[in-house]
Amino acid sequence: MAIKIPQYIIREAPTEQSFVRRYWLLITLLVLIPISFVGGLMMGNGLLSDWVGSANSLQNLNQQLENENQQLLSRNSLLDTEAKVKQQAILELQESYNTLLVQNSELQSEVNFFQNLLVSNNNAKGLRIFDIDWTQINPGQYILTLTLAQKLQKAQPIEGDLKLIVKGQLQTGEQTAAKEVVVNEKFAFKYYQMIRQTFNFEEGFYPLEVLVELTTDEKKPRSLSQTYQWLEIAENH
Structure with a gap:
């Protein structure tokens, strides 16, 4: 096995x-x-x-x-x-x-x-116009300044009447005519006095000259007058 x-x-x-x-x-x-x-x-x-x-x-x-x-x-x-x-x-x-x-x-x-x-x-011997001048404010409107004086030594109060006559020509259309603007004032002073007067001329009026007439109210009245050409017044100032 x-x-x-x-x-x-x-x-x-x-x-x-x-x-x-x-x-x-x-x-x-x-x-x-x-x-x-x-x-x-x-x-x-x-x-x-x-x-x-x-x-x-x-x-x-x-x-x-x-x-x-x-x-x-x-x-x-x-x-x-x-x-x-x-x-x-x-x-x-x-x-x-x-x-x-x-x-x-x-x-x-x-x-x-x-x-x-x-x-x-x-x-100076007495009352006199010392100065005159004008200033235009508006067309046709003027201020005329007038200075009156007298001799200062032994001066006494003086008073009287003032007449300002602005003579000129007024032109209306084609016509031209002479025209006067008269203003009466009083004055009274001892040494001097400035008088300002405003003139309002109508349209077409051309001032040519200013006649200043003074008359005193003394016992022996005395008058003084003097003429100024309008344009010469401006030229002298």
């Missing part, structure tokens, strides 16, 4: 992978996700802090610029006010200067008047 030799088959036992090897990807993801989240959160907080800091810096800069702008506006307003005040002051000074010039001219005219009055007084 033959002896059977047992036959054995040697097989390699299957090796089982460890848990870590089997699930390393999952474990890696589970580890990386929190780390990434924490890192992202920390980075986000850093970026947020930087953004907040930048925003605060920009806000502070904006506030500073607004303050500087307000200061500039206030300064410009002050400079504008100063310019207006200076301009008004210059205008007022100019007006005051012009007023002083006019006053100086008037004072000079008065000084000249009194100087001429004193100079002409040396040859």
